[in-house]
Amino acid sequence: MKRVPTTRARSIGPVVLGSRPRVVAAGGEAELGALGAATEADLVELRADLFDAPSPAALGAALRTLADAARPVILTVRSASEGGQAMSESLRASLYADGLLQADAVDLEIASEDLVREVVPRARAAGRTVILSAHDFRATPSTDALLALVDRAEALGADVTKLAAHADSLDDVRRLLEVTLAARERGIVTLAMGPAGALSRVFFGAAGSLLTYASVGRPTGPGQLDLAELSALVRRFFPR
Secondary structure, three states, rough: OOOOOOOOOOEEOEEEEOOOOEEEEEEHHHHHHHHHOOOOOOOOEEEEHHOOOHHHHHHHHHHHHHHHOOOOOOEEOOOOOOOOOOOOOHHHHHHHHHOOOOOOOOEEOOHHHHHHHHHHHHHOOOEEEEEEEEEEEEOOOHHHHHHHHHHHHHHHOOEEEEEEEOOOOOOHHHHHHHHHHHOOOHOEEEEEEEEHHHHHHHHHHHHOOOOOEEOOOOOOOOOEEHHHHHHHHHHHHHHO
């Protein structure tokens, strides 16, 4: 049966998604000060997997620091298979369980299904937004494969599905653009990684991608623009 898209308001904390791409400043422990000072960003992504020694105590302290900046926080503890550092699933679960009490949203991989089934109900009970994501650092999957990931994310309880894939050429960028347009009513974030994908960081927002990510120091993904450059481009092409 063909899915009939539905439109509903989505938000992360007080930031409403959908009117224009929202700029997310992303970083780990080393970028904590820059994240707190990222006034050009709409939201902050705290990558707990990039801490030197991830622990609930260290994460709690970082989240309390970011609370002073009054920007909504997306908590991510990325798996090693999708770009994070290696750690046990039990530690990842502990970081999400403790951190979602202070964060406004959580981002987990679609592939981490056991962890998703544990964290999503807790996030729902706490009123947090759930982003379920997939990252391919080698290539851009087929359109059908990418849309199947959107279906799977929704079945697992996603409010927003995030798809990031390496783009070798503009054809790969066009494929991700096609997926963005097809899923734009379903709560989608798409990013093309690598040199060919830089323009996706700005213009996929016109096709319905809800978020775009910027660095405030060490990039958290290939082809990521720095915050000053990205926020200036978003302001230029998506005036308030």
